[in-house]
Amino acid sequence: MSSSSIHAAAAAGATRRPAQPDAHGTRRRRLRKVLGPHPLGWLFSAPFLVFIAAIFAYPLGFAIYISFHDYFFTAPGVVVDQPFVGFDNYVRVFTDPKVLQSLGNIAIFVLINVPLTVVLSLVLAAALNSVVRFRTFLRVSYYVPYVTASVAVVGVWLFLFSGNGLVNQILGPLAPEPSWLSNASLAMPTIAFFVTWKELGFYILLYLAALQNVPKDLYEAAAMDGAGKVRSFFTVTVPGVRPATVLVLLLSTITGANLFTEPYLLTSGGGPNGASASPVLVMYQEGIEQGHPGYASAIGIVLVIAVLLIAFLQYRFAGGKER
Amino acid sequence: MSRTVPRRRRSTTAVSLTRTQAVVRGSVLALGAIAFLFPFYYMLIGSLQAEPDTSIAGAFPDPTNLTLGNYAAIDSRIDLWSGLVNSGIFTGGVLLCTVVFGMLAGYALAIMRWTGRGATFALTLLIQIVPFQLLLIPLYVLITRSYGLGDTYLGMILPFAINATAVIIFRQYFLQIPGELFDAARIDGAGEIGLLWRIAVPLVRPALVTVVLLTFIGPWNSYLWPFLVTKEAGMQPLAVSLANYISNVAASTANPFGATLAGAVVLAAPVVVLFIVFQRYFISTDIGSGVKG
Numbered sequence: 072m073s074s075s076s077i078h079a080a081a082a083a084g085a086t087r088r089p090a091q092p093d094a095h096g097t098r099r100r101r102l103r104k105v106l107g108p109h110p111l112g113w114l115f116s117a118p119f120l121v122f123i124a125a126i127f128a129y130p131l132g133f134a135i136y137i138s139f140h141d142y143f144f145t146a147p148g149v150v151v152d153q154p155f156v157g158f159d160n161y162v163r164v165f166t167d168p169k170v171l172q173s174l175g176n177i178a179i180f181v182l183i184n185v186p187l188t189v190v191l192s193l194v195l196a197a198a199l200n201s202v203v204r205f206r207t208f209l210r211v212s213y214y215v216p217y218v219t220a221s222v223a224v225v226g227v228w229l230f231l232f233s234g235n236g237l238v239n240q241i242l243g244p245l246a247p248e249p250s251w252l253s254n255a256s257l258a259m260p261t262i263a264f265f266v267t268w269k270e271l272g273f274y275i276l277l278y279l280a281a282l283q284n285v286p287k288d289l290y291e292a293a294a295m296d297g298a299g300k301v302r303s304f305f306t307v308t309v310p311g312v313r314p315a316t317v318l319v320l321l322l323s324t325i326t327g328a329n330l331f332t333e334p335y336l337l338t339s340g341g342g343p344n345g346a347s348a349s350p351v352l353v354m355y356q357e358g359i360e361q362g363h364p365g366y367a368s369a370i371g372i373v374l375v376i377a378v379l380l381i382a383f384l385q386y387r388f389a390g391g392k393e394r
Numbered sequence: 395m396s397r398t399v400p401r402r403r404r405s406t407t408a409v410s411l412t413r414t415q416a417v418v419r420g421s422v423l424a425l426g427a428i429a430f431l432f433p434f435y436y437m438l439i440g441s442l443q444a445e446p447d448t449s450i451a452g453a454f455p456d457p458t459n460l461t462l463g464n465y466a467a468i469d470s471r472i473d474l475w476s477g478l479v480n481s482g483i484f485t486g487g488v489l490l491c492t493v494v495f496g497m498l499a500g501y502a503l504a505i506m507r508w509t510g511r512g513a514t515f516a517l518t519l520l521i522q523i524v525p526f527q528l529l530l531i532p533l534y535v536l537i538t539r540s541y542g543l544g545d546t547y548l549g550m551i552l553p554f555a556i557n558a559t560a561v562i563i564f565r566q567y568f569l570q571i572p573g574e575l576f577d578a579a580r581i582d583g584a585g586e587i588g589l590l591w592r593i594a595v596p597l598v599r600p601a602l603v604t605v606v607l608l609t610f611i612g613p614w615n616s617y618l619w620p621f622l623v624t625k626e627a628g629m630q631p632l633a634v635s636l637a638n639y640i641s642n643v644a645a646s647t648a649n650p651f652g653a654t655l656a657g658a659v660v661l662a663a664p665v666v667v668l669f670i671v672f673q674r675y676f677i678s679t680d681i682g683s684g685v686k687g
Binding site: 106118201212221229230335355 | 412431448449452508521536539611636637654662
């Protein structure tokens with residue numbers, strides 16, 4: 072963009088403006104005053120706005136509405152009494168051992184998955200950022216699990232971690248008994264490990280983008296002061312990508328709270344004895360299998376409030392101050 | 395890190411590593427690559443084994459134990475073709491809506507000046523943090539019960555129809571186009587639709603590929619939503635029918651692992667190939683800008 076062309080454009084804009092108001096006169100001008108200089112913008116955005124209203128806004132309100140009612144599934148057009156029950160559904164959420172267990176499970180999941188994700192993706196992104204050879208190959212191989220369907224990779228993990236699967240064959244006498252996914256204390260950690268492995272590539276890409284914004288002269292200054300590679304990783308890289316770290320923390324926590332496919336398939340519905348059930352799995356079982364959508368919506372709302380609370384705390388303590 | 399003085403002077407030219415550090419970095423990267431790729435290799439090997447071999451030797455191809463029978467076995471249990479076609483229609487519908495409507499919205503948000511533009515952009519950012527689990531039950535009630543769209547493609551497509559991340563990526567790309575181009579074309583008498591079609595769309599073609607890649611993995615891989623709306627086997631996308639096979643039928647098959655892995659290969663292959671071929675459009679900066687807004 073040369074400055075002369077900007078001037079030319081500005082001049083063109085200046086000469087254009089007074090030439091416009093004329094023929095259709097005041098009505099058109101008033102329309103523009105309400106809708107802005109490009110009223111077509113409304114038309115172009117209309118499908119997206121309708122989508123937001125129909126798929127986000129309305130269902131959101133509807134979720135809150137049904138969580139306060141004893142809601143029933145009915146055929147279209149059939150009117151059934153669906154009484155207002157106040158906070159009954161919410162009280163049930165906090166007293167139902169199944170829900171409490173699933174919340175505990177997800178806490179274990181987040182405690183394993185989130186730190187592991189942050190550390191591994193930052194280390195791999197930093198290493199990847201500094202190599203020249205095999206860069207493309209490595210980048211692609213890191214995000215292949217991320218772009219592949221969970222359902223497909225779950226198949227391999229079932230095979231790898233089954234009773235006499237490859238992992239146990241390698242471990243030999245060290246193999247856990249009962250095996251990983253049917254062991255009450257190992258099922259959730261195995262799922263957490265699976266999800267870390269699967270999603271890591273996405274977070275590596277996020278960190279790679281963030282690493283491009285760390286000023287090069289900071290590394291030079293650190294080296295000048297005698298800092299080695301490891302030292303400058305901790306004093307320059309880690310603080311330099313802090314905004315990305317906050318994002319990775321938030322996104323990986325949200326992914327964790329949305330967990331469904333993995334417990335549903337890896338541990339056949341949150342087994343053993345609900346040791347790997349996630350809140351969304353309980354929502355599915357309660358809301359759709361058992362037909363209590365009001366209760367399931369209440370679980371969803373409690374879960375979302377919990378996630379927002381955790382996200383807020385992460386934002387406060389992981390470095391919102393800088394920005 | 396104790397370093398000698400001459401070494402320190404040399405390292406002011408930044409990126410120099412000691413030999414050990416280079417070796418450590420190389421092994422970390424290689425270990426990562428193996429950890430990420432091995433399950434895929436194992437998926438392929440496992441899908442070709444006549445007898446499932448879980449021993450360490452089974453991780454290497456054994457010519458006497460190779461078969462394509464697992465692909466036939468899974469195809470006889472779940473119709474692979476109909477699954478692929480359903481996945482294709484579901485994904486294609488989402489892509490079409492996202493590209494057309496997402497591009498229009500991105501263009502309006504970046505180039506045009508209209509009342510409510512700021513609010514619309516704020517909404518676009520906001521809906522990205524609305525978690526799907528909150529919408530799960532009401533959407534299920536609305537789409538399958540109120541609108542009667544259970545077991546239809548429309549019912550599968552609707553919740554994914556316009557990807558907010560795509561809108562943000564399009565907006566980002568349109569913003570990079572110098573405004574003078576539009577001013578010049580407007581002076582030449584081009585209408586807004588002409589501007590979009592003749593000037594903006596050709597200039598954001600790379601964004602188009604990125605958006606298609608990013609949007610593709612949503613519906614193609616998604617399980618929970620299509621699983622809820624499709625009860626009829628003939629309507630199910632491949633991810634759903636394969637998952638049903640894993641959770642229900644697998645126990646009654648001679649080589650359940652082989653058949654499962656064969657299905658997994660069929661489900662994974664299109665995406666993996668797509669992302670290898672177009673890998674240069676799936677780079678950090680686009681994704682970063684998309685997520686950060």
